[in-house]
Amino acid sequence: MDKKLLLIFAITLSLFAFSQNISFETSEGYTLGNLPGQQGWSRWGGVTTSSAKVINTTASIGSNSVTVTSNSSGTSGGVTKSISGFTKTEYSFDYKISAVGSSEYHMVVQDLDDNIVGGFNIEPSQGGLLVYNGVIDDGVATSVNISANTWYNFKLIANLATHTVTYYLNNILLGSQPISNSVMGFNVLNFVYDNEGSGFTMDNIKILNADLLSTSENNYNDKIDVYPNPTSDFINIKIKEVVKSIEIFDLSGKLILKDVSGKKEISISHLQNGSYILKVNTKESAYTKKFIKN
Structure with missing residues (x-):
């Protein structure tokens, strides 16, 4: 095999080894329509098969995104996907809500026992943003209120060696919090809402090995x-x-x-x-x- 091809192949393998990107594009194997059953995504609770869809009418990157609508049943639910994390994982995604004052939203990552590694919570009243602090269904308030129909980039860096998680919104530091000592891995993405009248849209999901990011981030910013x-x-x-x-x-x-x-x-x-x-x-x-x- 040509040496240049070998080099490209090696670089591709190394990038795959420390990154997973999901933007719901056709090139990734996604098709327009119901999300559950595509590329390992599933639904639970109040999210029905037809209420979570791959669409091409809005996107933060590329052409497609996923929207989850509400039927106002008040039955909580979500969409989930198993992923492979690292000892130190950078996880980010673009996200927008359809309204403030109705549903409450939780965007969390969990281990195989459903323990929360870290995540974000958007309160229903004024869109107040909270970050998880190692206690399930508890969080620390930030000074940010999330607006409807606006894309935001959420990011967390979870370090299972130090049991700490650092939070960012649009690359602005929100602070660091502890990870529960019971957490044993970085395994499941879970996008949840309480289905009280408004839904959400998500795109541009990235899972990266944060221990290898110093060089790659410099190349990216260049x-x-x-x-x-x-x-x-x-x-x-x-x-x-x-x-x-x-x-x-x-x-x-x-x-x-x-x-x-x-x-x-x-x-x-x-x-x-x-x-x-x-x-x-x-x-x-x-x-x-x-x-x-x-």
């Missing part, structure tokens, strides 16, 4: 550059991929600005001085950079 930074009027984006949209968040995770023109520059002259997170969405991926408006 794909994009933003300049000037700091800046007072415009930000230019240097990237080879086609830009689908640009989003700007404040440091609380609130979406401040969204541009879908496809241009590789954006005006920020009207923003207040301070630090912000720039998210660039392409057909292939999504990138974030921090910048300062002065």
Whole structure:
């Protein structure tokens, strides 16, 4: 076999060994329609086979996503998938809710005995965001309220060696919490709601070996550059991929600005001085950079 092909094959194997990506695309074996039964996904409780669907009408990346609708039965349920985690696992996903003031949402990862490793909870009243702290059905409140029909990127890094989990929203640190000593693995994704009138949509799920991320993250970030930074009027984006949209968040995770023109520059002259997170969405991926408006 050609040496170049051998090298590509070896790199592909190494990437597969420490990463799993799910964006519900046709290239991954997904088809539009009912999610349960596809690629290891299943449903439980109040989620019926037809209420969890692969759709192509909205997506945070690529063309497809999964939406779970509500029939207002008040019967909790969810969609789950078994995965392979690591001693130190970075887990992230894009997620949006259809309404505030109705259903409550839990996005958790569990071991094989259903013990919660870590996760997020969105309260029904005002969309308040909580993070799990090692106690089932308990959490620690953050200062963030989640808005309806807005994509957010949720991320946690679970370290089973130190039994700690660190939480992020749109790459902004929310803090760290303990993992219960009874947790023995990183095995099951579980997206849950109490089915009280509103549903959710999810996309861009990533499971990575965090112990191997230092080099790969540097290579990933090298794909994009933003300049000037700091800046007072415009930000230019240097990237080879086609830009689908640009989003700007404040440091609380609130979406401040969204541009879908496809241009590789954006005006920020009207923003207040301070630090912000720039998210660039392409057909292939999504990138974030921090910048300062002065």
